[in-house]
Amino acid sequence: MTTASPARLEVDYAGSERLTMNMGPQHPSAHGVFRAVLTLEGETVVGVDAVIGYLHRCHEKLAETLTYAQYPSIASKTDYVAAMTSEFAYVRAAETIGKIEVPKRAQYLRVMAAELQRVASHLLWLGTWCMDMGGALGGGATIFLYCIRERELILDLFESLVGARLLYGFYQVGGVRYDLPAGWTATCRETVDLIDRRIGEYESMLDDNPFFMARCQGVGVISRELAEDVGISGPLLRGSGVAWDLRRADPYSSYEDFQFLVPVESSGDCFARYGVRMVEFRESLKIVRQVLDGLPEGPVSSRPGLKSVAQTRIPKGEAYARIEGPRGEVGCYLTADGSAKPYRMKWRGASFSNLSVLPHIIPGHKVADVVAIMGSVDPVFGEVDR
Amino acid sequence: MPESLTLLIAPFVVLNAVIGIVTYVTLLERKFAARMQSRIGPYRVGPHGLLQPIADALKLMMKEDIVPAAADRPVYNLAPIVFLLPCMFIFATIPFAPGLGVADLNIGILFFFAISGMEIVGLFMAGWGSNNKYALLSAMRAVNQVISYDLPFIFAALTPVLLAGSLRLSDIAAAQDGLWFVFYPVIGQLAFIAFVLSTVAAENRAPFDILEAESELVAGFRVEYSGMKFALIQLGEYAHILGSSFLGALLFLGAWSGPGPEWLGPGWFLLKAMFMFLLVTWIRWSFVRIRVDQILALSWKALLPATLLLLLATAVVVVWRANGGA
Numbered sequence: 001m002t003t004a005s006p007a008r009l010e011v012d013y014a015g016s017e018r019l020t021m022n023m024g025p026q027h028p029s030a031h032g033v034f035r036a037v038l039t040l041e042g043e044t045v046v047g048v049d050a051v052i053g054y055l056h057r058c059h060e061k062l063a064e065t066l067t068y069a070q071y072p073s074i075a076s077k078t079d080y081v082a083a084m085t086s087e088f089a090y091v092r093a094a095e096t097i098g099k100i101e102v103p104k105r106a107q108y109l110r111v112m113a114a115e116l117q118r119v120a121s122h123l124l125w126l127g128t129w130c131m132d133m134g135g136a137l138g139g140g141a142t143i144f145l146y147c148i149r150e151r152e153l154i155l156d157l158f159e160s161l162v163g164a165r166l167l168y169g170f171y172q173v174g175g176v177r178y179d180l181p182a183g184w185t186a187t188c189r190e191t192v193d194l195i196d197r198r199i200g201e202y203e204s205m206l207d208d209n210p211f212f213m214a215r216c217q218g219v220g221v222i223s224r225e226l227a228e229d230v231g232i233s234g235p236l237l238r239g240s241g242v243a244w245d246l247r248r249a250d251p252y253s254s255y256e257d258f259q260f261l262v263p264v265e266s267s268g269d270c271f272a273r274y275g276v277r278m279v280e281f282r283e284s285l286k287i288v289r290q291v292l293d294g295l296p297e298g299p300v301s302s303r304p305g306l307k308s309v310a311q312t313r314i315p316k317g318e319a320y321a322r323i324e325g326p327r328g329e330v331g332c333y334l335t336a337d338g339s340a341k342p343y344r345m346k347w348r349g350a351s352f353s354n355l356s357v358l359p360h361i362i363p364g365h366k367v368a369d370v371v372a373i374m375g376s377v378d379p380v381f382g383e384v385d386r
Numbered sequence: 387m388p389e390s391l392t393l394l395i396a397p398f399v400v401l402n403a404v405i406g407i408v409t410y411v412t413l414l415e416r417k418f419a420a421r422m423q424s425r426i427g428p429y430r431v432g433p434h435g436l437l438q439p440i441a442d443a444l445k446l447m448m449k450e451d452i453v454p455a456a457a458d459r460p461v462y463n464l465a466p467i468v469f470l471l472p473c474m475f476i477f478a479t480i481p482f483a484p485g486l487g488v489a490d491l492n493i494g495i496l497f498f499f500a501i502s503g504m505e506i507v508g509l510f511m512a513g514w515g516s517n518n519k520y521a522l523l524s525a526m527r528a529v530n531q532v533i534s535y536d537l538p539f540i541f542a543a544l545t546p547v548l549l550a551g552s553l554r555l556s557d558i559a560a561a562q563d564g565l566w567f568v569f570y571p572v573i574g575q576l577a578f579i580a581f582v583l584s585t586v587a588a589e590n591r592a593p594f595d596i597l598e599a600e601s602e603l604v605a606g607f608r609v610e611y612s613g614m615k616f617a618l619i620q621l622g623e624y625a626h627i628l629g630s631s632f633l634g635a636l637l638f639l640g641a642w643s644g645p646g647p648e649w650l651g652p653g654w655f656l657l658k659a660m661f662m663f664l665l666v667t668w669i670r671w672s673f674v675r676i677r678v679d680q681i682l683a684l685s686w687k688a689l690l691p692a693t694l695l696l697l698l699a700t701a702v703v704v705v706w707r708a709n710g711g712a
Binding site (some may be wrong): 027028042130131132133141144145205223366367368371 | 422423519523527544604670677679
């Protein structure tokens with residue numbers, strides 16, 4: 001459009017002019033620094049070129065310079081919206097190589113933190129997604145502020161447990177860092193009940209809302225075949241009719257002790273993904289309640305009293321550990337050489353794999369749908385670029 | 387007072403009153419939205435944030451005025467004024483009490499429609515002159531939407547006109563002496579709903595704010611505007627909303643009629659207009675935005691035929707009653 005750049009006019013077969021529009025890396029609806037180069041015919045998107053890498057911070061190289069005791073705190077920064085989950089994957093990989101036992105109480109606490117984190121992460125997703133569709137100066141902002149209000153409660157819980165609100169470092173090789181403080185259980189129960197009620201409020205605000213339905217039903221359909229081909233995971237995959245949840249398919253950290261439902265929707269559109277996540281809210285809260293009810297006594301770490309950062313040594317070997325994060329499979333591939341630091345580390349970010357579905361589903365939609373679809377994928381760019 | 391003097395003073399008073407009310411309407415909206423969202427809203431500037439609009443206005447005046455290098459300068463610079471003028475002119479024919487207004491034309495409501503339809507010129511000039519892709523897309527949407535929604539807006543507003551049998555706004559207000567048109571059986575309520583819906587859309591407010599659509603088009607047609615030019619566009623938008631609120635209160639809520647002495651009339655009118663404004667605000671902060679094709683479909687497939695039918699039905703009722711029906 002500017003006079004400085006050479007005019008390159010693309011015309012399709014029907015004779016209409018094409019417009020190339022940059023969305024991002026700085027854009028109000030980009031969840032982080034994502035750049036989508038859209039090719040438009042009027043309002044319709046005919047092509048999308050996704051550009052990532054603006055938030056690359058050499059996380060994997062950094063892991064080689066930090067000890068097993070230090071890195072979990074840094075691991076939180078890959079997926080900063082669900083910081084607990086990346087720590088979880090890292091310590092599980094280290095424990096698998098070192099064949100380190102984790103006490104039952106620590107396993108339960110890990111599950112509880114991960115599920116609370118899932119609720120917090122989904123709350124942020126619901127808020128930002130509605131803001132994408134509804135605007136910061138419209139009904140979307142209302143939902144966003146409600147969601148943030150509830151997320152605050154979970155962050156308060158984490159703060160009294162760990163001392164931090166965003167990046168925790170709660171997981172530790174061999175267990176967890178802190179036991180529950182006095183009175184924490186009662187606060188947690190109250191919070192869980194409150195959020196359970198409030199989620200019902202969101203559903204009544206959104207499910208019967210014709211404008212909301214018009215924006216997400218039939219938009220961004222991911223077929224089951226496409227979902228399996230591009231390797232998406234988490235709520236996206238379950239929204240496309242594949243019943244795959246690592247907590248059920250490959251239980252870890254005593255997940256087999258808990259009763260919960262794995263929601264599956266078959267339509268594969270934005271509304272299906274919304275439906276899956278709304279059920280997951282409730283199921284996560286259910287798991288937290290079960291943890292609080294059945295929390296065994298005992299130590300919270302099999303390696304208590306470790307003070308020096310070099311005391312955790314992992315024998316030579318390699319392992320891949322995966323957990324079900326709020327956005328899907330979070331995997332950590334770790335190669336240990338017997339020292340206190342890993343030899344090599346590789347992340348499998350759920351958002352990274354999920355993003356790869358965008359170029360397949362966006363063309364043919366309107367510009368407004370691009371942000372709705374992107375929001376329903378729920379990418380966190382810390383995890384995409386690492 | 388000689389009439390020529392009144393003609394000079396009245397517009398001056400109305401213009402300043404409008405600007406004053408618009409300034410404080412923004413605060414009202416922010417407070418109202420904040421309460422909806424379990425926030426407090428502006429609170430720091432003055433008691434209960436009462437000086438916030440003035441601080442905002444001062445801030446906007448002191449901002450640097452940036453013109454994009456590739457902008458079409460005359461069009462870009464003229465657009466805010468072309469947009470603002472019609473938004474201000476719509477107040478010309480609104481009587482704020484019997485005999486209290488700038489010009490009580492015998493085609494007052496027609497003047498309102500004609501003038502408020504002209505704001506699209508300013509919108510498109512802003513979108514085109516900015517030479518920005520987001521602004522251009524927004525301008526295209528603006529033309530689509532404003533034209534689609536002006537028709538149902540006019541048809542919905544014509545229902546009270548038929549009931550009153552006059553295009554003069556003061557006559558319409560006087561015709562509601564016994565019964566406000568919003569309480570007119572069935573027809574009144576349907577027309578009111580259609581009027582509110584098309585008002586929201588014609589004002590480009592959420593959920594029909596696809597022109598602004600900050601999650602897609604950043605800020606739409608005004609993305610390149612800053613400082614006072616931005617303030618003028620903002621002022622025009624709120625003036626339009628306020629004007630439509632006054633029109634709605636006049637057409638459906640009985641304008642200045644209310645208990646108490648006659649001099650309270652303008653107060654009642656303002657109160658009813660604020661009710662209309664808050665109704666629109668309530669809608670704005672409750673729904674997500676809908677897509678451009680859905681907005682057009684809603685207008686052409688639902689709202690336009692419905693308001694046309696309603697207009698016909700009203701005409702039938704009016705003729706029937708005039709011929710001695712119940």
